[in-house]
Amino acid sequence: MRTIKYAVAASLLATAPLAAAQQLSIATGGTGGVYYPIGGGFAEMINDHIEGADATAEVTGASVENMGLIMRGDADLALALADTVYQAYNGTGDFEERQIENIRALASVYPNAVQLVTLADSDIESLADLEGKRVSVGAPGSGTELNARALIESNGMSYDDFNPQRLNFNETADAIRDGDIDAGFWSVGPPTSSILNLAATRDIRLIGFSDEEIANAQESEPVFAPYELAAGMYDGMDEAVQTIGIPNVLVVNSDMDEELAYQLTKLLFEHTDELIAVHPAANDTTIEFTMESTPVPLHPGAIRYFEEVEADIPDRLRQ
Incomplete structure (x- = not known):
């Protein structure tokens, strides 16, 4: 168990059996990102530690699609980028015509980094150099596309x-x-398997963003924050690269049973070491990160857990 500043109980997670058997679906993303292994890891934790629950991670189009799945009750939990969650809850941006007020958060799990990748011998060295190029902006309905478009348009x-x-x-x-496109955006917890695999077969370059470009992006999307990709993260990456980061949020429907939401939140924070073993992005899964980064109110079951461990819960998360 990880040590944090709050008074988390030192005993192993003990949960009462659920009142009825629960089949839980966790909406994640594509298999080449971080959502799927994180969601799969959490599903295994649920199956191992919460009596009466049977969880499965589902491959999806990621953040935007996941909001609809939660709204309709087609998924029980979902991972999504903070800007997507914020827009869905407030009815702004891509959600201007379809506000989703029944979203609640359990936690912010880790930050994504916007990673713009090209081949090392490419003439693309900055955001402006994308002009006239073939560029992947992410899967339809993904947080990657929302982030890429916000960065580009701002x-x-x-x-x-x-x-x-x-x-x-x-x-x-x-x-x-294969040379079919010139560059591509990822918005994902680094390092990610698809870029690692690409870097193992081709020499790549990650494109950094200037202070001005980052400031412009932050003005457009307040959830953006400066983020540094460490040198050596991928093969051939000799220097750190400046980019932007966005928190990833674990969300549920507001109708989720309070006891279940409590047990899920407790599990996440008292067995975080099991999630870190699945993917290093979970090193950022802390109560502090949740309190600082979560863009929408917490579920009452999550609040119950955070009050139990004497976390300092901001008023904006209690609405």
């Missing part, structure tokens, strides 16, 4: 300036490798 460009391709992570990596 810096005076649009899809009209290049040839946008809507590919998932694995498709993007394959298309860059």
Whole structure:
């Protein structure tokens, strides 16, 4: 168990059996990203530790699609980017005509990093150099596309300036490798398997963003924050690269049973080491990160757990 500043009980997670058997669906993303292994890891934790629950991770189009799945009750839990969650809850951006007020958060799990990748011998060295190029902006209905578009448009460009391709992570990596596109965006917890695999077969370069480009993006999307990709993260990456990060949120429907939401939140934070073993992105799964980064109110069951461990819960998360 990880040590945090809150008074988390030192005993192993003990849960009462659920009143009835629960089949839980966790909406994730594509297999080439981080959502799927994180969701799969959490599903295994649920199956191992919560009596009466049977969880399965589902491959989806990621953030935007996942909001609809939660709204309709077609998924019980979902991972999604904070900006997507914020827009869905408030009825802004892509959700202007379909506000989803029944979203509640259990936690913020880890930050994504927007990663713009090209081949090392490409003439693309900056965001502006995408003009006239073939660029993957992420799968349709993904948080990657929302992030890419916000970054591009806040810096005076649009899809009209290049040839946008809507590919998932694995498709993007394959298309860059094969020369079918010139560059691609990922918004995912680093390092991610699809970029690691690409870097193992081709020399790649990650494109950094200037302070001005990051400031412009933050003005457009307040959930963006400066983020540094460490040197050596991928083969051939000799220097750190400046980009932007966005929290990833574990969300549920507001109608979820309070006891179940409590047990899920307790499990996440008292067995975080099991999730870290699945993917290193979970090193950022802390109560502090949840309190600082979560963009929508918490589920009452999650609040119950955070009160139990004496977390300092901001008023904005208690609505």
